[in-house]
Amino acid sequence: VDLFRNLMKSAxxxxxxxxxxxxxxxxxxxxxGVQFTxxxxxxxxxxxxxxxxxxxxxxxxxxxxxxxxxxMEESNNGSLSAEFKHLTLREQRCGNGGRTNSDASLxxxxxxxxxxxxxxxxxxxxxxxxxxxxxxxxxxxxxCQMPNAWASILWYNMLTNHPxxxxxxxxxxxxxxxxxxxxxxxxxxxxxxRLPDHLGQVLQGKHGWxxxxxxxxxxxxxxxxxxxxxxxxxxxxxxxxISKERERALLNPKPPxxxxxxxxxxxxxxxxxxxxxxxxxxxxxxxxxVEPYTKQQLNxxxxxxxxxxxxxxxxxxxxxxxxxxxxxDIPKDEAFGKYCRPEAAPxxxxxxDSTSTIQPYLxxxxxxxxxxxxxxxxxxxxxxxxxxDSLMHNEVEANPSHLEAGNxxxxxxxxxxxxxxxxx
Amino acid sequence: VDLFRNLMKSAxxxxxxxxxxxxxxxxxxxxxGVQFTxxxxxxxxxxxxxxxxxxxxxxxxxxxxxxxxxxMEESNNGSLSAEFKHLTLREQRCGNGGRTNSDASLxxxxxxxxxxxxxxxxxxxxxxxxxxxxxxxxxxxxxCQMPNAWASILWYNMLTNHPxxxxxxxxxxxxxxxxxxxxxxxxxxxxxxRLPDHLGQVLQGKHGWxxxxxxxxxxxxxxxxxxxxxxxxxxxxxxxxISKERERALLNPKPPxxxxxxxxxxxxxxxxxxxxxxxxxxxxxxxxxVEPYTKQQLNxxxxxxxxxxxxxxxxxxxxxxxxxxxxxDIPKDEAFGKYCRPEAAPxxxxxxDSTSTIQPYLxxxxxxxxxxxxxxxxxxxxxxxxxxDSLMHNEVEANPSHLEAGNxxxxxxxxxxxxxxxxx
DNA sequence: ACAGTTTCCCGTAAATGC
DNA sequence: TGCATTTACGGGAAACTG
Numbered sequence: 006v007d008l009f010r011n012l013m014k015s016a017x018x019x020x021x022x023x024x025x026x027x028x029x030x031x032x033x034x035x036x037x038g039v040q041f042t043x044x045x046x047x048x049x050x051x052x053x054x055x056x057x058x059x060x061x062x063x064x065x066x067x068x069x070x071x072x073x074x075x076x077m078e079e080s081n082n083g084s085l086s087a088e089f090k091h092l093t094l095r096e097q098r099c100g101n102g103g104r105t106n107s108d109a110s111l112x113x114x115x116x117x118x119x120x121x122x123x124x125x126x127x128x129x130x131x132x133x134x135x136x137x138x139x140x141x142x143x144x145x146x147x148x149c150q151m152p153n154a155w156a157s158i159l160w161y162n163m164l165t166n167h168p169x170x171x172x173x174x175x176x177x178x179x180x181x182x183x184x185x186x187x188x189x190x191x192x193x194x195x196x197x198x199r200l201p202d203h204l205g206q207v208l209q210g211k212h213g214w215x216x217x218x219x220x221x222x223x224x225x226x227x228x229x230x231x232x233x234x235x236x237x238x239x240x241x242x243x244x245x246x247i248s249k250e251r252e253r254a255l256l257n258p259k260p261p262x263x264x265x266x267x268x269x270x271x272x273x274x275x276x277x278x279x280x281x282x283x284x285x286x287x288x289x290x291x292x293x294x295v296e297p298y299t300k301q302q303l304n305x306x307x308x309x310x311x312x313x314x315x316x317x318x319x320x321x322x323x324x325x326x327x328x329x330x331x332x333x334d335i336p337k338d339e340a341f342g343k344y345c346r347p348e349a350a351p352x353x354x355x356x357x358d359s360t361s362t363i364q365p366y367l368x369x370x371x372x373x374x375x376x377x378x379x380x381x382x383x384x385x386x387x388x389x390x391x392x393x394d395s396l397m398h399n400e401v402e403a404n405p406s407h408l409e410a411g412n413x414x415x416x417x418x419x420x421x422x423x424x425x426x427x428x429x
Numbered sequence: 430v431d432l433f434r435n436l437m438k439s440a441x442x443x444x445x446x447x448x449x450x451x452x453x454x455x456x457x458x459x460x461x462g463v464q465f466t467x468x469x470x471x472x473x474x475x476x477x478x479x480x481x482x483x484x485x486x487x488x489x490x491x492x493x494x495x496x497x498x499x500x501m502e503e504s505n506n507g508s509l510s511a512e513f514k515h516l517t518l519r520e521q522r523c524g525n526g527g528r529t530n531s532d533a534s535l536x537x538x539x540x541x542x543x544x545x546x547x548x549x550x551x552x553x554x555x556x557x558x559x560x561x562x563x564x565x566x567x568x569x570x571x572x573c574q575m576p577n578a579w580a581s582i583l584w585y586n587m588l589t590n591h592p593x594x595x596x597x598x599x600x601x602x603x604x605x606x607x608x609x610x611x612x613x614x615x616x617x618x619x620x621x622x623r624l625p626d627h628l629g630q631v632l633q634g635k636h637g638w639x640x641x642x643x644x645x646x647x648x649x650x651x652x653x654x655x656x657x658x659x660x661x662x663x664x665x666x667x668x669x670x671i672s673k674e675r676e677r678a679l680l681n682p683k684p685p686x687x688x689x690x691x692x693x694x695x696x697x698x699x700x701x702x703x704x705x706x707x708x709x710x711x712x713x714x715x716x717x718x719v720e721p722y723t724k725q726q727l728n729x730x731x732x733x734x735x736x737x738x739x740x741x742x743x744x745x746x747x748x749x750x751x752x753x754x755x756x757x758d759i760p761k762d763e764a765f766g767k768y769c770r771p772e773a774a775p776x777x778x779x780x781x782d783s784t785s786t787i788q789p790y791l792x793x794x795x796x797x798x799x800x801x802x803x804x805x806x807x808x809x810x811x812x813x814x815x816x817x818d819s820l821m822h823n824e825v826e827a828n829p830s831h832l833e834a835g836n837x838x839x840x841x842x843x844x845x846x847x848x849x850x851x852x853x
Numbered sequence: 854a855c856a857g858t859t860t861c862c863c864g865t866a867a868a869t870g871c
Numbered sequence: 872t873g874c875a876t877t878t879a880c881g882g883g884a885a886a887c888t889g
């Protein structure tokens with residue numbers, strides 16, 4: 006019996022990372038009604054029937070075949086394994102009473118649950134109940150809860166090695182910025198983010214709200230990068246997180262028309278913008294940024310197309326593009342031309358005779374323009390760019406710089422880093 | 430007993446129109462996994478338990494409480510009624526064999542099913558099985574099948590009064606254009622469409638493919654109108670279906686800058702475009718149309734915004750708007766100004782101090798431009814507008830006009846019609 | 854391999870519960 | 872009443888299945 010118990014302990018050790026991938030990047034977060042999987046279960050060398058369960062703090066039901074007999078696989082180490090697929094979780098909404106939340110003090114994305122795997126072993130007439138469990142998981146009901154849920158998972162695994170402390174968030178510890186950075190580095194894209202120090206200060210707060218606010222912002226940016234601008238990101242074209250002071254220091258010595266791409270820090274949704282150099286009439290160097298583009302807008306138009314088509318409209322309705330060189334000195338066309346949408350081929354007609362007739366429609370394209378005031382038509386710009394720029398300048402001065410001296414060329418450094426790690 | 434049977438017959442009469450609304454506009458189409466309802470069931474004046482079933486041609490299961498005891502309601506006519514809510518259909522995918530389709534010759538959207546309502550009545554010691562059924566319904570598994578399914582429902586109800594001819598589509602009859610027009614008039618928006626005669630010719634074909642092709646096109650336009658341009662439609666601003674010849678006849682005497690809005694007939698997805706008058710250098714009157722805007726594009730930008738912002742960019746990058754008067758002579762601003770998106774208010778900052786600092790970003794807006802060739806930057810327009818226009822003109826000449834003489838001002842007529850019927 | 858059909862599941866909107 | 876959470880389901884894409 007002792008022999009068994011020892012074997013158990015080692016066999017049932019809970020691996021740290023991959024447990025229940027729902028979204029492959031977000032283990033340990035399970036959405037109700039969405040399938041999840043538990044696979045590659047190292048086991049004892051016996052014919053065992055395993056049953057999957059979940060803790061009873063809330064009434065969840067596991068749908069799907071939740072028991073399985075393990076097979077001897079010709080797998081890696083010759084141990085037994087079982088794979089649970091097509092499992093879904095559904096909360097049991099009892100007819101009327103029975104409130105859902107076991108601990109009403111916790112919000113649902115900080116409520117931790119355990120998924121257990123039970124089996125029975127008979128050896129020399131003795132019945133032994135074996136049981137192991139997953140790391141704590143967070144159960145969500147809508148994907149919009151994912152950022153918060155994932156923040157909880159990261160925070161937990163960052164600050165504890167306890168395998169089943171489901172009450173972690175009743176008094177969560179405070180983490181340091183270095184720990185946060187390390188956790189973020191677990192994620193592929195985040196490895197490249199190189200978050201600036203000033204963001205870490207936000208995390209020094211107690212826990213909860215501020216922490217989550219930052220995380221939601223970061224997560225939205227990660228999402229934006231992965232979905233919309235990954236190619237540009239991998240090219241190293243996107244400066245990403247950069248303080249306004251550093252931006253100014255980089256762009257100031259550059260010729261007008263030089264621009265860089267950076268994330269916006271001003272909105273919770275996360276956005277990306279570009280800042281360029283220009284000289285005003287007096288010859289003074291100015292920086293200009295456009296209002297950040299959000300996922301919503303990138304859904305319809307690639308960022309490369311936006312950059313290539315961006316124009317300033319002056320008072321006489323003449324369009325000029327203020328973007329010429331991507332920092333440090335890459336011509337715009339060279340950098341983004343290959344990522345622009347190819348010209349749409351003419352579509353076939355609905356009737357039969359699509360061969361001879363040519364589409365009699367004028368082709369159009371959407372471009373993004375900044376109208377200056379005094380334009381003759383419906384211009385939406387109540388304030389001149391000069392005024393805005395001076396305001397921006399003032400704001401920059403109001404925030405003293407935190408620039409660290411050593412990091413001379415972050416852009417070049419990160420680009421080399423990208424070339425080493427090709428995650429996508 | 431005869432008394433009962435007679436009562437049954439009248440009590441169980443199947444109402445023609447509203448039967449199982451899933452999409453409120455599309456009765457008799459049920460999507461698996463989506464709830465549907467059967468309500469207000471006129472019944473005999475006895476305590477009856479009703480059970481909902483579906484025919485067994487495919488293995489569908491009805492989820493939800495499919496039996497119900499009828500209550501005496503203080504309803505309209507004092508008859509009994511039962512309401513079935515939260516019913517969903519799920520196809521039973523047997524483990525391996527058992528092909529789904531009962532009649533493989535029919536596509537799934539032409540496969541008709543009956544939903545039956547069964548009950549038992551005991552009277553004077555005699556047990557009588559009562560049963561009624563819905564009109565034939567179409568079961569779909571994805572919303573993208575809705576246009577075809579709805580076409581089947583319309584076609585069926587247009588051409589037969591049979592209450593349960595589930596084999597209708599094994600040899601469907603041919604319908605006339607008048608019948609189609611009548612069926613289309615059952616739908617709110619379609620009442621206003623006033624389809625031109627030449628579309629009816631397509632429907633004279635055998636059945637099936639061509640019929641569906643037309644329907645899908647019409648349905649997409651109906652959808653586009655309802656979702657994106659209903660306000661403009663109700664104002665009577667949208668000409669809608671108009672032949673190129675009639676368009677030319679209407680616009681030709683008008684001053685340059687006059688434009689009208691019409692649907693595109695060139696793409697199955699359905700789109701909307703505008704055509705305007707201009708004079709070329711020689712003083713000759715020309716018509717121009719832009720490539721039609723689809724739902725995809727209207728998702729991001731309202732049609733009013735597109736119209737107000739539309740510009741032609743000439744070789745020197747100067748923008749001019751070719752749109753001045755909506756046909757017949759409404760100034761563009763007057764017609765569409767109130768439907769343009771209001772200027773975005775500046776968003777609060779993420780930190781706390783959102784009171785004093787002003788967003789230092791340049792506001793932008795997307796506009797739709799038609800670049801002419803010889804522009805200096807990435808222009809996508811390989812053919813001059815003149816060339817295109819002459820091609821268009823040729824195509825128009827190639828299709829002889831079908832204009833009927835009596836219909837002098839369709840626009841005004843339809844606008845009055847709109848004012849009479851305010852469906853939305 | 855392929856096309857018709859279904860499943861999967863995000864993300865917006867609405868409903869629901871506390 | 873308001874907010875937190877869940878449900879509903881359209882729609883795009885992947886998976887399925889003869």
